[in-house]
Amino acid sequence: MANLNPHVSVDCVIFGFQAGKLKVLLIEREKVLWGRLGGHKLKLPGSLISESEDLDISAIRTLRELTGLDNIYMKQFGVFSNPARLSPPEDLEWLQKTSGLMVDRVVTIAYYSLIKIGESNITEKTIWHPVDELPELIFDHNRIIIKALEALRREIRTEPLCFELLPKKFTIRQMQDLYEAILGEKLDNRNFRKKIRPMEFLIPLTEKEMEVNHKPARLFRFDKKLYEKHRKVVSGFDL
Amino acid sequence: MANLNPHVSVDCVIFGFQAGKLKVLLIEREKVLWGRLGGHKLKLPGSLISESEDLDISAIRTLRELTGLDNIYMKQFGVFSNPARLSPPEDLEWLQKTSGLMVDRVVTIAYYSLIKIGESNITEKTIWHPVDELPELIFDHNRIIIKALEALRREIRTEPLCFELLPKKFTIRQMQDLYEAILGEKLDNRNFRKKIRPMEFLIPLTEKEMEVNHKPARLFRFDKKLYEKHRKVVSGFDL
DNA sequence: CCAAAAGTGTTCCGAATACACCCATGG
DNA sequence: CCATGGGTGTATTCGGAACACTTTTGG
Numbered sequence: 001m002a003n004l005n006p007h008v009s010v011d012c013v014i015f016g017f018q019a020g021k022l023k024v025l026l027i028e029r030e031k032v033l034w035g036r037l038g039g040h041k042l043k044l045p046g047s048l049i050s051e052s053e054d055l056d057i058s059a060i061r062t063l064r065e066l067t068g069l070d071n072i073y074m075k076q077f078g079v080f081s082n083p084a085r086l087s088p089p090e091d092l093e094w095l096q097k098t099s100g101l102m103v104d105r106v107v108t109i110a111y112y113s114l115i116k117i118g119e120s121n122i123t124e125k126t127i128w129h130p131v132d133e134l135p136e137l138i139f140d141h142n143r144i145i146i147k148a149l150e151a152l153r154r155e156i157r158t159e160p161l162c163f164e165l166l167p168k169k170f171t172i173r174q175m176q177d178l179y180e181a182i183l184g185e186k187l188d189n190r191n192f193r194k195k196i197r198p199m200e201f202l203i204p205l206t207e208k209e210m211e212v213n214h215k216p217a218r219l220f221r222f223d224k225k226l227y228e229k230h231r232k233v234v235s236g237f238d239l
Numbered sequence: 240m241a242n243l244n245p246h247v248s249v250d251c252v253i254f255g256f257q258a259g260k261l262k263v264l265l266i267e268r269e270k271v272l273w274g275r276l277g278g279h280k281l282k283l284p285g286s287l288i289s290e291s292e293d294l295d296i297s298a299i300r301t302l303r304e305l306t307g308l309d310n311i312y313m314k315q316f317g318v319f320s321n322p323a324r325l326s327p328p329e330d331l332e333w334l335q336k337t338s339g340l341m342v343d344r345v346v347t348i349a350y351y352s353l354i355k356i357g358e359s360n361i362t363e364k365t366i367w368h369p370v371d372e373l374p375e376l377i378f379d380h381n382r383i384i385i386k387a388l389e390a391l392r393r394e395i396r397t398e399p400l401c402f403e404l405l406p407k408k409f410t411i412r413q414m415q416d417l418y419e420a421i422l423g424e425k426l427d428n429r430n431f432r433k434k435i436r437p438m439e440f441l442i443p444l445t446e447k448e449m450e451v452n453h454k455p456a457r458l459f460r461f462d463k464k465l466y467e468k469h470r471k472v473v474s475g476f477d478l
Numbered sequence: 479c480c481a482a483a484a485g486t487g488t489t490c491c492g493a494a495t496a497c498a499c500c501c502a503t504g505g
Numbered sequence: 506c507c508a509t510g511g512g513t514g515t516a517t518t519c520g521g522a523a524c525a526c527t528t529t530t531g532g
Contacts, residue, residue: 007246008346051344055320079315079348081294105290107247109318109346173484190486191522214482215529412511429513430495453509454502 004048006101009108010058011046011141012074013148014067016117016128017165022181023117023128024145025066029138030098041091042127043138044145046108048099059111068121073164074113077151080140081107091138112148114164149182156182160237163222171209171217172196179239195239201226243287245340248347249297250285250380251313252387253306255356255367256404261420262356262367263384264305268377269337280330281366282377283384285347287338298350307360312403313352316390319379320346330377351387353403388421395421399476402461410448410456411435418478434478440465 014025026042045066049058056074063072083105086092096103117128129135131149134142155161162178176192196202201223209216231237253264265281284305288297295313302311322344325331335342356367368374370388373381394400401417415431435441440462448455470476 005246007244052322054322055318055346076318079294079318081348083291083293107294107346107348109320171484188522188524189484190524193485194487195521209484211531212483213531215484215531217484410511427495427497428511429497432512433514434494448511450504451510452504454504454511456511 003051004099004101005051006048006099006103007106008055009046009048009106010055010062011044011080011108011110011144012059012062013044013110013112013145014063015112015114015131015148015152015165016120017178017181018117018128020177020181021130022132022178024131024134025122026127026129026137028125028127029094041138042129042135044141045126048101048103048106055109059109059113063113066123066126067115068123069115069119072113072115073161074111075151075155076109076111078110078144078147079107080110080144082140085140087139094138108144110144110148112152114161116165116167118167153182157239158236160222160227166222169205169207169219169221171219173217199230199237201230242290243338243340244290245287245338245342246345247294248285248287248345249294249301250283250319250347250349250383251298251301252283252349252351252384253302254351254353254370254387254391254404255359256417256420257356257367259416259420260369261371261417263370263373264361265366265368265376267364267366268333280377281368281374283380284365287340287342287345294348298348298352302352305362305365306354307362308354308358311352311354312400313350314390314394315348315350317349317383317386318346319349319383321379324379326378333377347383349383349387351391353391353400355404355406357406392421396478397475399461399466405461408444408446408458408460410458412456414459438469438476440469 016023016025025045027045029041029043045062047058047062049055053061055076059074059076060070060072063074064070085108086095086104086106092104131145134145136142137145152161156179162175165178166174172193175196176187176189179192180187202220203223203226205219205221207219209219227237255262255264264284266284268280268282284301286297286301288294292300294315298313298315299309299311302313303309324347325334325343325345331343370384373384375381376384391400395418401414404417405413411432414435415426415428418431419426441459442462442465444458444460446458448458466476
């Protein structure tokens, strides 16, 4: 890899949807400070940028190395630049030891990304943690996740982001559960279906859910090309 | 000033409202390349950050130096990190000469800010340029302005930003003109007034417009404290 | 036949839109 | 008295919210 730029980093808040809950991918910090307080903290995936990379590319690379996935939805949503953000001191010490650089101030550009948990190939030792009950993370990573969630909540109302989190084939119920998990509120089942039924880019499949002990639900898929056409006619995806 | 960090800069898109048009504050680039093509280009105000400053502080400082104003509304809306963004070459050469640093790549954090043109004290040699007919600026500054305008259009629908651009005392008509200038569409006068009339934080004054050769309009002011209360009751400022 | 979730329509209310005239002032 | 923009109300349409029952499957 090219030279690292010790002033700018990229952090990725990777959201996934599993067991009806919205989750974030966290990494266990290497235990360099073995024996000291805080050796087991969790952190967001991220890294210093290399000198010649566009930040988007840095973020994409970070993601590919971590998940084995390409073509992931990513959105830059914020910058965290407080000169004191690399605290508490043991966190900073950890960073200096693992990077081998005398960093003391890093401006980080934060992305959130959306992945289909079932189809990803998580390589490193990572943890899918429910967003609504996070432990204390290193640096300002808790704050970064809160901001990411705010951005996601805002943007999922008008962009077809839910299909990045759902499996390729999904039921309307799964879709509704996902919205409820992200927005943190219950939605009316009939009104929800009423609103999405007219969306022609949701293709009903002949397949149905299997191995459930109740009436099986129909599966759908999202047709991106149809969506692009549709979005020119009406204006997008207001849920 | 403390050491400059040659990797990160801040650029400010400063919007103002004047003569019924939305304008941006531009600076004439110093003519270091005298005699060469492009010596007269315009640019956004901005600067490299100093090592120990939060970016917000850098941006606020840039603004104060330029306008003499404090307490300006500022919003960080994007990051521009393309390694090739400091082009064409003569623009880069200009930057290297004026900064005295061998910069070759700068990630810039972009803010937009809103000021009341009449009440500002512009110090340097600057130009208020209508946003809808910009010349070619240096680097990627045209693109930055486009993105800033998109952000402003999005956010002015739900935040009371218009009062940052209007004078302290303003008429409903000025307010409507401002919305029309930003959104780029005509609004229905009666419906507009109907929507803002219930807003208790708009205080009617006894004063009226003067020196117009038609029925003078009533002046209003925005009461920020009342707004803060109001926003807790209902949800803010959806226009 | 029981449990469990799928799937479907109607009514009501508030918000958004469309639309036209009289009023106060300066010249 | 004329030109100019200020200021006001009503009728209609559209979208969001509330709400309950029948259907299909597995066990």
